[in-house]
Amino acid sequence: xxxxxxxxxxxxxxxLSEVLDSYLSFTDDKKRKSLLAQSGSSPNAKKExxxxxxxxxxxxxxxxxxxxxxxxxxxxxxxxxxxxINDVCEKLxxxxxxxxxxxxxxxxxxxxxxxxxxxxxxxxxxxxxFKDIGMGNADIKAVIEKIKGNGKxxxxxxxxxxxxxxxxxxIIETIIISLIAQIIGREAAKQxxxxxMKRNPWVNALGPVLWVLSGAWLAFDLQGPxxxxxxxxxxxxxxxxxxxxxxxxxx
Numbered sequence: 001x002x003x004x005x006x007x008x009x010x011x012x013x014x015x016l017s018e019v020l021d022s023y024l025s026f027t028d029d030k031k032r033k034s035l036l037a038q039s040g041s042s043p044n045a046k047k048e049x050x051x052x053x054x055x056x057x058x059x060x061x062x063x064x065x066x067x068x069x070x071x072x073x074x075x076x077x078x079x080x081x082x083x084x085i086n087d088v089c090e091k092l093x094x095x096x097x098x099x100x101x102x103x104x105x106x107x108x109x110x111x112x113x114x115x116x117x118x119x120x121x122x123x124x125x126x127x128x129x130f131k132d133i134g135m136g137n138a139d140i141k142a143v144i145e146k147i148k149g150n151g152k153x154x155x156x157x158x159x160x161x162x163x164x165x166x167x168x169x170x171i172i173e174t175i176i177i178s179l180i181a182q183i184i185g186r187e188a189a190k191q192x193x194x195x196x197m198k199r200n201p202w203v204n205a206l207g208p209v210l211w212v213l214s215g216a217w218l219a220f221d222l223q224g225p226x227x228x229x230x231x232x233x234x235x236x237x238x239x240x241x242x243x244x245x246x247x248x249x250x251x
Contacts, residue, residue, distance in 0.1 A: 001057055001081045004103050004237050005050045010040060011195050012240055013049065019184065019232055020056050027056045060229040061087065085109055088234045091227060092116075092217075104247035110238030111156060111246075114175050118155040120214040123148055126155075133174055133210055134202050139163060165245070170200035173239050178211040180232040192236075 008016070017036050021029055032052055038045035061084035081102045089096055089109060094116055096108035121129060123144050130140045139162060146158045159168040173196050181189035193210065197203060203210060241247070 001102055001106075001237060002050055002054045003101070004106060004241050005053055007240055007244070008050075011191075012236075013039065013053070015192060015195075015236065016053055016233060018188070019229060019236075020053065020060070022060075022229075027059055028052070032056065057081075057230070057233055058084065060233075081105075084230055085234055088227075088231050091231065101247060103241045106234060106238040106241045107246050110172060110176055110235060110242065113179065113235065114172050115154055115156055117175050117179075117211075117214060117217075119152070125214075129211060130171075132212070133171070135163075167200075167202070169242055170196075170203055172242065173200065174203055174210045175213075176235050176239055178213055179217060180235055182213060182217065183228060183232050 013036055017032055020027060020032065032049065035045050035049035035052060039049045040046075058079055058081070061079040082105065085096075085102070085105045089112070092113060094109065094112035096105060096112050100108075118126065126147070127140055127144050130143065131137075135143075142162050143158060146162065147153075147155060150158070156168065156172075159171060163171075177189065177192050177196055180192065196210070
């Protein structure tokens, strides 16, 4: 995942480092934090930080036993980025198109999760949810009318058509961060909300959870030690990937 990690800013690395913290693993938290502190002024430290974070993400995508076994036969005991993304897709019961770069897969994962959330709500519930996060009444009316007129179709393209890609990305971020907060805890997600507000000042700051998630996610057990790392990290990196536009739409 090094290619997408290179696009991360300081606040992104801060979040990733916090999620990767673990006292019961083979990861080197002390070294990562030291590199993080140096990365703002040292390109070499940033490069080393990216390599280490990539390795640690792949470590959490594997069990300790499997990690040690792989480490005996290769320089890295972790699983591939593609395997991690596929595993998260399976865990969240979403399907994405195969093929393409890791960045494209991360974007598809995020879009699939957001579509699942949007499609799980009735038009009335969607209208209320959009209102709660700060969308204007005219935009809400246009979106809901379009949804009702088109039947059960993908909703994100409708949002892009009516609201534009920038506002739509803000909605995607809001939903994903709310899901991440459900996994890592509301208190831990407070900084994520602050950064979201900086990028999307139109979003209402009603607390650490901005979007009330539907019951679609209640059936998933995301509290296991590995999934508490890989799910919020891959979802977050999907947001980072989308900031400069979706890979699938680039020529």
